[in-house]
Amino acid sequence: MYLDYLFSKLIKKIHIPTIRLSELHKTSKVCSGSHLAGVTMGKYSYIGNYCTVINTDIGNYCSVGDSCFIGAEDHPTEWVSSSPVFHGGKNIMRKNFATHSFETGKRTVIENDVWLGTHCMIRNGIKIGTGAIIGMGSVVTKNVGDFEIWAGNPARFIRKRFAEEDISKILEIKWWEWSDTDLIRRANTFNDLQAFLSEGNNG
Numbered sequence: 001m002y003l004d005y006l007f008s009k010l011i012k013k014i015h016i017p018t019i020r021l022s023e024l025h026k027t028s029k030v031c032s033g034s035h036l037a038g039v040t041m042g043k044y045s046y047i048g049n050y051c052t053v054i055n056t057d058i059g060n061y062c063s064v065g066d067s068c069f070i071g072a073e074d075h076p077t078e079w080v081s082s083s084p085v086f087h088g089g090k091n092i093m094r095k096n097f098a099t100h101s102f103e104t105g106k107r108t109v110i111e112n113d114v115w116l117g118t119h120c121m122i123r124n125g126i127k128i129g130t131g132a133i134i135g136m137g138s139v140v141t142k143n144v145g146d147f148e149i150w151a152g153n154p155a156r157f158i159r160k161r162f163a164e165e166d167i168s169k170i171l172e173i174k175w176w177e178w179s180d181t182d183l184i185r186r187a188n189t190f191n192d193l194q195a196f197l198s199e200g201n202n203g
Helices: 003-015 165-172 179-187 194-199
Strands: 018-020 035-041 053-056 069-072 107-109 121-123 148-152 154-161
Touching: 069 107, 107 121, 165 194, 179 194
Parallel strands: 018 035, 035 053, 053 069, 053 107, 069 121
Antiparallel strands: 148 154
């Protein structure tokens, strides 16, 4: 059984992620089999296995679960055909019958300390606020506010993680911008919100 486990881990490692036209912080990580195009990602953020992320800005300390799809391109819905061969730009068929103008995708923004559960789908142009959590299997088609929890297909607001007063304090402190040294000094209170807030912005 242990040999089977090692073999499966080896197979997963072989699926090297594909990353192009992207800027990733040196402390960030992209796991096996994921495809990134036009992505920026901040420090200590990670993207799980077999994800597709397109035209997206990801902040610091974000956690993206396996098999998520973020920022898919749009297709025209009011035209005679929704196929990309009828508008300008490159497409998978490498064929254009016409070059009508069409914006295929808006930039998606995932701010800081966001957690996306496994198998989430995030529509392009969406903004997910700092501290938000998206439940596994959710399909997000609307903007998500700071420290909100959303889930479902389509995803709906469930609740806020904390009281509004506490959220305002966290957003003012902006711990995700602290240096590693400051985080090490304050990390012992990260499991106790009130203890963390009582120390204020003393990184």
